Each structure stands twice: as C-alpha cells, then as structure tokens.
Amino acid sequence: MRKNWKFLESDMQENEMKEFDIRKDGHKEIMVTDCLGERYIGCGMKDGILHIKGTPGNALASYLDGGTVYVDGNAQDAAADTMNAGLLAIKGSAGDALAYGMRGGRVYVLGDAGYRAGVHMKAYEDKKSILVIGGRAGSFLGEYLAGGIIIVLGLGCEGKSITGYFCGNGMYAGTIYLRTDKVPLNLSDKLIRRNVSNEEKDSILSPIISDYASVFSISAEDCLKGSFIAIEADRSKSYSQLYAAV
Amino acid sequence: MKKEGEVRISSGCAISGIFCRDGRRITGEAIKKSIAVMHNRSNGLGGGFAAYGIYPQYKDYFALHIFYESQAAREETERFLDKRFDIINLSKIPVRQTPRISDAPLIWRYFITPLPHLLQDSQLDEDEYTSRATIRINDSITGAYVVSCGKDMGVFKAVGYPEDVADFYRIEEYEGYSWTAHGRYPTNTPGWWAGSHPFSLLDLTVVHNGEISSYDANRRAVEMYGYSCNLLTDTEVITYILDYLTRKQGLSLKECSEVIAAPFWTTISIKDEEEKKRLSYLRKMFSSFLITGPFSILVGFRGGMMALNDRLKLRSLVAAEKGNTVYFSSEEAAIRVIEENPDRIWAPRGGEAVIVTLDKEAGR
Numbered sequence: 001m002r003k004n005w006k007f008l009e010s011d012m013q014e015n016e017m018k019e020f021d022i023r024k025d026g027h028k029e030i031m032v033t034d035c036l037g038e039r040y041i042g043c044g045m046k047d048g049i050l051h052i053k054g055t056p057g058n059a060l061a062s063y064l065d066g067g068t069v070y071v072d073g074n075a076q077d078a079a080a081d082t083m084n085a086g087l088l089a090i091k092g093s094a095g096d097a098l099a100y101g102m103r104g105g106r107v108y109v110l111g112d113a114g115y116r117a118g119v120h121m122k123a124y125e126d127k128k129s130i131l132v133i134g135g136r137a138g139s140f141l142g143e144y145l146a147g148g149i150i151i152v153l154g155l156g157c158e159g160k161s162i163t164g165y166f167c168g169n170g171m172y173a174g175t176i177y178l179r180t181d182k183v184p185l186n187l188s189d190k191l192i193r194r195n196v197s198n199e200e201k202d203s204i205l206s207p208i209i210s211d212y213a214s215v216f217s218i219s220a221e222d223c224l225k226g227s228f229i230a231i232e233a234d235r236s237k238s239y240s241q242l243y244a245a246v
Numbered sequence: 247m248k249k250e251g252e253v254r255i256s257s258g259c260a261i262s263g264i265f266c267r268d269g270r271r272i273t274g275e276a277i278k279k280s281i282a283v284m285h286n287r288s289n290g291l292g293g294g295f296a297a298y299g300i301y302p303q304y305k306d307y308f309a310l311h312i313f314y315e316s317q318a319a320r321e322e323t324e325r326f327l328d329k330r331f332d333i334i335n336l337s338k339i340p341v342r343q344t345p346r347i348s349d350a351p352l353i354w355r356y357f358i359t360p361l362p363h364l365l366q367d368s369q370l371d372e373d374e375y376t377s378r379a380t381i382r383i384n385d386s387i388t389g390a391y392v393v394s395c396g397k398d399m400g401v402f403k404a405v406g407y408p409e410d411v412a413d414f415y416r417i418e419e420y421e422g423y424s425w426t427a428h429g430r431y432p433t434n435t436p437g438w439w440a441g442s443h444p445f446s447l448l449d450l451t452v453v454h455n456g457e458i459s460s461y462d463a464n465r466r467a468v469e470m471y472g473y474s475c476n477l478l479t480d481t482e483v484i485t486y487i488l489d490y491l492t493r494k495q496g497l498s499l500k501e502c503s504e505v506i507a508a509p510f511w512t513t514i515s516i517k518d519e520e521e522k523k524r525l526s527y528l529r530k531m532f533s534s535f536l537i538t539g540p541f542s543i544l545v546g547f548r549g550g551m552m553a554l555n556d557r558l559k560l561r562s563l564v565a566a567e568k569g570n571t572v573y574f575s576s577e578e579a580a581i582r583v584i585e586e587n588p589d590r591i592w593a594p595r596g597g598e599a600v601i602v603t604l605d606k607e608a609g610r
Contacts (some may be wrong), residue, residue: 037283037579055579074591076577077562095578095593096562114593115559139559139596164595165513186512 032056037076042069045086058095061088064105077114080107085127089215093135102129102148110134110216115164116143121174123147132212134223139164142231145171151208153179153223161185168231176231177205179223187231196228258561259443259455260284260408260429260576263544264584265551265602268570271299274417274425276584280573281427282409283580287455291437292430293411294403296394296444296451296546297422305398307334307357308376313439314352315389323383323390330379331358339402339415346410351391351439355400373493377448378472385474391440396449396548403428403442411442423604424551426544428453435478445477445485449548452488454481455576456541456561467534481543487535488545495532499545499552503599504528506537507557544574550603559596566591572602 028048032041035054042050042061050069052060055076061069062081074092080099086106093111101120104127112135119140121129129148134155141163142150154162167184168176168191178184183193196205206224213220262280266272277295301309310327314320327333334357341353360375368375380392394401399422402415408429412418428443434457435441444451458464458480465475465483471494473486484506491497491505508529514522529536540560545552553574555563566573566581566588573581578591594600 035579036583037577039286055582057577057579074578076579095564096559115596138593165510186516 035073042067042088045069061086064088074111075109080105083107083129087215091216094133096138099129099131102131103127104129106130106132106211108132108134108212108215110218113137113141116140118142118145118148118150118176120144120146121148121150123174130208132208134212134216136160136162137164140166140169142168142174142176143170145174145176145233147174149175149177149204149208151177151179151205151212153209155223168233171231172233174232177228178231179226179228181227181229183229184231190234192232192234194230194232196230200230201228258287258576259431260287260580261427261453261455261542261544261563261574262576262580263426263453263546263551263553263572263574264424265572265574266423266570267572267602267605269299269423269604269606270570271421271423272425273419273421274412277425277427278409278412278417280575280580280584281412281429282407283583284429284575284577285407285409287431287576288407288429289431289437290407291405291432292403292428292442293406293408294401294428294430294442294444294453295408295412295415295417296399296401296424296426296446296453297417297420298399298424298449298546298548299422300400300420301357301398304334304357307359308372308395308397309400310354310356310358310380310395311339311393311400311402312354312356312383313391313393314354317352319387319389320352320354322387326383326387327356327358327379330364330375331360333358340419341414342416344410344413347404347406347414349439350404350414373448377489380447381472381474384476391477393440394444394446394451396446396451399449399451399546399548401444401446401451403439403444405437405439405442424546426451426453426546426551428455432479433457434480438478440477441479443479443481444546445479445482447485447489448493449546450485450489450492451546452481452485452543454484454541454543456543456556457539458483458537458541459539460537463534464537484537484541484543487537491532491535492547499547499550499601500599501528503552503554503597505532505535507554507597507599508536509557509597542576550601552602553594553600555594555596555598557597562593564591564593565600570605574600 031051033053035056037057039057044063046065047067052071060079064083064086066086068087071090075094077095082101089108094113096114098117099107113133115138118131132151163184210220336356339353380395404411443453461480468486491502514525541556542561542563564578567590568588
C-alpha cells in the first residue's frame, strides 16, 4: 500500500526521491504526494512545514505539536486529534471528529467539516484552541466544549442551516461563533445564544478571520460579512448538571 | 511475537460499494482495489463480496451458494433440495488456492427453481417458498450454511483479508452492475466462514461496519416472524429485519431506514405535522426494529443499493458519483483509488439513507 512518498527539499524538486528520517534530519519543508489513506501523517510533528497532496488517511496531524500541515485536498476522520500547537490547514473538507480534544493551535478548513467537529476542545492560559470551518459543520459541533473558539462561516451556504443537530450539547466553556442569524436546530435551552456586537467582531473575530483568509488567499471581508451569533454555556447553570443539554 | 499492549491494531471494519446505474457490468477488480486500500481496518478474520447481475444465463433461477463442513452435510442438503426444487445446474464454485486462505469448507453453487406443484400446494410465492427452505437448511442441517440464495446475484466470502478473498474466489472473472465488499474486524464473535459478510436472504445483502447494541432485542423480535439467527453475528439480524420490513410489510427502503435508524423524538418534534405523524407512526409501529449502536451499512438488492448510517453517525461513510457510477466507502481514499476525480463526493448524514437504483427500474 505504500505509495511514492516524495520527501522534497525546500526547492521542491519533484524528481528527486530520497528516504530519510524526517524527524531527525531537520528538513524544514517537505511535500508528500499521492496520498491514499495513509494514517498518522504529521502525527506529533513539532516544527517545519508539511505539504500534502492526495487524500491523507485518518488521524492526520494528530498530537500536532508545532509547525504547519497544509492539505491540498480533503482530510478523512480524526484529523488534529488532541492537537497541541501549530497549524493544520485543509483546502478541501474534513471528515468526522475533527480536532477532537484539541488543546491548542489552529485548525483551518476551507470546506465543510463532518460530524463531531471540535468535541471537547480546550484552552488553558496561553494555549487557546482555534477551529475555523469555511463551509458548514455536521451535528454535535463543539459537544462538551471546554474552551477555545469555534467559528463556522457557512461560505456559499447563505440562507441555509450551517450546523446540524445538537450543536454545543454539554458545553461548559469556550465560544461557538456562527456566521448566520439562524439559531441551530433544537439548540439546548441550557445554552445562551447572543448576537455578536461589532466591537466583539473587531476585537475577537477579525484577527482570526484575517489570518484564516490569508492562509487560503481569500477575502477576509467576505468571511466577516453579515451577522454572527455566539453560543456559550449558561454560567448561571454550570455544574447544575454535568451534561447541560440533556 | 508481540504481546497484547505492545502492538496497536488500528482497526474497524471496512465497507465499500460500486453501483452502475446504467446497468453496465464491471468485473470484480475495481471493488477489490477499493477495499484493499482499507486493509488496516480489518484483521484478516473475514472478507467478502456481493455481486449483482453475474448470472444472466440463469437469471430466472435462484442461485444458492452453500458452505458445507462435510460431505454428509452436502448429501443431506442435496436430498432436501431435490425434494422441493428442480435443480437446473450444480457445481463447485471455482476457487484459486492461495496460502493466505485456509480451512475452506466445501463451496457449492446450485441454480434451482421450486417444483411447480409443491409451490402451488404451499400457497406461497416463490420468494417465500425459497427463503423458508434456506432458513430451514441453516437451522436444521448440521454443517450446511446457505450463503446466498437470490436470483442473478451471489455472495463470495471467507476468513481472510478481503483482497485475498477476492483472489480465492476469482472475482475478476465475474461481471456485475453492483458490487459491495467488506473487510472484517470481529469484536464479539470468532471469525468464521459463514460469519463473514455479506449476509443475505434472497436478493438482499448487507455489509456492515459497527456493532449493534440492540442485537438481542432485534433478534427476539425478528425470530417471532419465522427467521432464525444462526450465524452468530449481529449483521445477520439487520438482513432479516430489512427482508421482513420490505417483503412482508411492504415498506420502502427509505421507510426502513426511518425504522432502523429512526430520528430522535426531539428531531421528530421540529418536523411539520404530516412528517411528524408519519415518523411517529414508523417509530411506534416497528419499535422493536430500531437498531441502536454504531453502524454504517450497504444494502444490496435487485436493481439497487442503499447506504445508511446510524442516526448519530458513529461510523464513517463517504459517497461519490461519477457519471452513471455511484460509490460508497468507509474512507474517501478507497473511492479515490478507483475514481480519482468524482463529479461529487459527500458524507451522507446520520440516518439519511442514500438509495440508488438502475435507471430503468422504479424506486423500491
């Protein structure tokens, strides 16, 4: 099943094929082409830049601890699982369980995310997990969210629902921002929904979105257009029940 | 040898399906290539394929694929069949010996049709007559297992990795308009030949990735209606539930999906009045057939295929289209390996059935 793995120098000479230990040899920029379901690519990587072409397998960039992983297609399930630092940028869509238990760093997806994106994401002191989804997200977005920021832009989905069922169920910290004026379907009454003010948009969303837009070379202005709603846990009810939304 | 805890087995069953809506028949090579990409999702304890449109010269006869553990079981089964059916043709299923597949049972194929006067006396239609006979073989003849019994279709399964099972059965020599495949990682029961997927009854086949928490409740319910679960695997019960709901209750496959992967009451409550009434009816009327626990399944049937996830989507499922061909798989990579640039690729939602049929057939 092993395909042509081409580890390339920073000048990206496509013809030269070598085999070496990428963790030891200190190569700064590597391209992996013709991916077809190979698991654990970039798992635990600490620095450098990894370009991926094709369809990488499950658990892409899991435990990512720094550096950058660019994916020029779609990612499968469990990408950025328990990621700690760095950037994962996916030009296509992501599968289910994206950024599960993420502890820090940034995950940017230009397309859609599957079910269970950002479940139990966290934040602690200077570590702040950030997940931005350009299209729409499946059900259970941000379930048990414990910290960090999830943004769903719904680009190209204007007028449609951009999340599935059970959005934010059981969350107790962190914020989910949705670029829509529609309340997610059957949103729990134990969650607070509020409209995002222009000040909040400028201070919190704008820096993140500008960074996101520059990674994919798209217009930040388009991504910020229109109104946003924010979903957060109702602090007056926290710990009254472990699973706030049942 | 590494001990438990020293080796990580990254697994979970794999399923894959290819359906040609224009009825174009393709060999088994593509489905083998697809399922082989997901080698790591299975552990060599089961693999199999279902193919439709492979016996055009015998399309009016029931094709029985049977495993025998002994010659005595074969003789008893043949006596049983001979009394009830006209046996048009019988032969061993040709196999290619490979060191990666061992302990094969005797594998036979029969093309049969019910004896007309017995069929008439029974006051049953030929599907019911034949399904009762096969359930009886599985239930009462020791060492005989009917693996498939539909028309113009067949199941090829074994203990082994699916790509090796494909070589063993020489599936590249068959041509079908619809193929499903399974790579198995058994969790609760041993890997054995008849327990591999697909499971089937008449022309209905099921491949399944997941684990049914409601197995015993479902089994008790379906055994009330003359079915018998003998194959020690939860997938068998899905097959019988779907057969019961479609063939005996006359439900459409979409309605079946709303029974086995019924939406939550909270989800039903936000539908419009008519839909609320319809979905509530299905949930209440067929409550024993609600399947809980994680699953993604591909259901093959005459002229069509259905892909379905559990309502929480606890297992992965990807669908794609290119021209007249539809693909389903546990992983996108398994589709890309046979179709690099699909027109459309998407992940169906939990509980949302995707049903494809031959262009010339009406929906079922």
